Amino acid sequence: MNELKKALPILLAHFVVGLLGCFVWAFIKGVPVDVIAPFVGGYKLRLAFVQFVSLIPSLFVSGLLLGYSLSFGSFHDHHIGRFSKDLFSCLKGGFFLSFMVIAFYIVLAEGLSPFAQKSLVHYKVLSNDYTDDIDLAEHFFEKALYNEAELYAQAALTIWPKNTRASQLLNEIQYKAVSDVDVKDEKTNKNTDFINTRGDKLTVLSAISISEEYFAEEDFFSSHYYAMLAVRMALGTDPNKEVALRLASHAWNKITMMEDSPKQRFDSRLFTIKKQAYAAIQREDWLQAYYILSSLYDEQKKYTDNQYDPDVERLLGVAQKGLLGSYFFIDETTGLDLFEAGRNVFFYHKEKNGGSAVVFFKGITFKKESGKEIAYLRDFEYAFFNVYNQCVYKIFVPYVKMMPVKNQENKLVPQLLLHSVDRTHKGEEVVPLIIEGEMNTALKNILLLDMPYDDIQLILSANQGINSMSLANLLSFAKKAEDYGFSHVRIVEKIIQRLAMPFLMLILAIFTLVIAWKFRLSNNDLFKARWIVFIPFFPLLSWIAVELIKYLAGLCIIPVVAWSPNFALALSLGILAFSFVGASVYFFAQRGD
């Protein structure tokens, strides 16, 4: 353990100098041209960190080599036999140090480095988005499309808030937009009372009384309205509630028996519309019901005396809930690009019925809606192939809403809503564009993917590059990779590479101890100051050795994985374990001169 104490400071010095070196390198090295100014600092810091993590094995080997080479010098004064206690003690110290460093390395390489790497990619994506947004804003500005131009200029400002170019552009757009707009006469809002209302302070009894009065006057709509008002005001235990309900029912029956005619008063129109909406809800035509009630609701909001039919609001809620099971609103997707969790996602998917599909989308944004995770897929393309690999249809949708739903097997699968509608204007909708083949009408609104919902996250990770996938994701994805067009062999190979690295470091550490032992400092010799000049060459040589071993190990994995992908992991780990034991025995077998 005495050697450990001597070697440890040298090892720590390696890490400190290495870390500082990485920061200096990152700050001297230019960032990619597309990274914008606000991200440069963060980009460089993360780059330095990622570089440091990748250099840890080399620094470790170099530190061990130098530290132990110097500390083993103390063994020169007495003879060391093979398999001696002294060597065992050294090996124990070496193992302890190696395990500590490897644990530290795993935490950084598997835990923190992937996040830093993702940030690097994210900075580049945001920077590209900023450039695109500015270009698009200028492009639309030149074409006098001010709304679009303003949208992109604001998006650019969201990415880089203090950018003068973006804010100047936005100002110019806004100024131009205002000066170009024709002054239009304000439309006078007509206050149309659909229902006779009374401004008095109402109680349950007075509401019933008014309702009865209107009923007697054969104004059944107002009668129904006040009866329903009394129902709402009455407590559950209030016997008047039942009276009010009965009155509302009578009024409603009269309404349903009434014929529309010009003679009818204006409020009959309200109930005719409500009747239509009720009927649409009954036949689950949510879209129709929503637009009827939505326009009615908007109309009612214009009343200045705050008298409106609460049924409209309630029914609108029901219709909206039903609608959102099959459609989504176009405005839900505004400004989502900035928060996209993945870009250019592409995968192949084999359906259980023998068909297959190819899915592509340019971006995906996750959101929470009523505690449920949903996602919006931008520029979505989907092609479905039959068992003979013939394209049945291929569609393109600008935005798709994805949510988890339970299928017949009670498993969560992705449900894609392909049809989006305008929140207020009927007829303004976005439907799938069929590029090839013919699509079943029933599928034009909703598409169910025959795959577990959770796999979407794995596919996203795999699309970002298998190298940036975490070990946990790789392990989960290995068996499913083939289902989505990814190579199982490739994933297994990557898993082996990741798992092999700590073993390789351990084996390399033992061989380093052997070299340090064989080429240790001579007896009674002190470290000379001039030797420091040559110290930087040791990390360089160690880096070459580590990279070479990684490359060779990677090459050896290929035939093993290709021949027996199912046993490759066990086989590779077995070989590594055997090599580790062999290396340890080899170290024990060393002796002094």
Next chain:
Amino acid sequence: MKNTFFIPIVFLVQFCIWFVIGILFFSFTGDALYALAFKNIYPLFSNIQESLFFACFLGLILAVLNTFFYMMRHKTLVFLALFFIAILYFCGLLLGLPFLYKHTPNSKNFSLIQRQNLSYYSVEPKKIEHDDMGRRFVWLDKNKEGSKFYAVSIVDDTQFKTPPRVDFYLEIDLASPDAVFPAPNEVLSSTITIPNFLKTFYYELDRMHKDIGDSLQKGLFSYYLLIIPFALAVFLLIGFCFFSSWRMLNLLFCLLLMRFLFFLWPQISMFLLFPSILERFALIIGYQRVLPATYAGICGLFFIINIFVLFRRLLLKKATV
């Protein structure tokens, strides 16, 4: 004394080890392993046949170096040990290698850089492949002719956020010379990424192999003229094995200088380093003699350092006594 007589055995063992490692190192290239993964063993055998000569050359060089390292760690009669090594080393280089070159005609095809270029293409249905243009393919099936494949490709064109660019049914005729191939199977795409330092080394070794092969074809004299100065420079690294009292530093010197000797070969052979000086030099002594002359110069320098090390050790020994 006992260690001294072990030296020839150590040398031969080291030679055998590095010869085998050399063959494996040169033969287990990405292309050969990729073929091996698809149960085609021929490219690996072909590589081994082509590598025999150069692996033997490199085995001799590394055996000398490792025997010197053995001498660093064990007390030997230095001059006698060096005599044994010199006999084996120079016999191998001057007699063994020309003989091997003559009897392995495949050696002429040896090219490490060329071996790294993958020539095998895997066309696996239902797998996403990438190409150099950033497209991704999914091979769906073969058609009846068996030569065309239906594929899906993506071109990641984000400019002006135009609608995406998916070309379905991209027919690729593999028989056509204009066919756009997807990149080789992803199995290898990461593992065969050769580190840059290794690529440079491969390039140097290729140049070395070409020069040695050319000289052997011209005749033994030409070969001896080329190889002796280089071999001697390697042999004279012995002085650096005893340069300081810290063996690790001596090891570092030897490895770095060895690397330097390899680095220098293509630089001088192709007139890349100080070309104007080398041109003038070549006009005086002849183009063929520039490389041997340079290594001869290095030998001279190493010889002086060896003398210096020897005297210093003698003085140290005297002082200790």
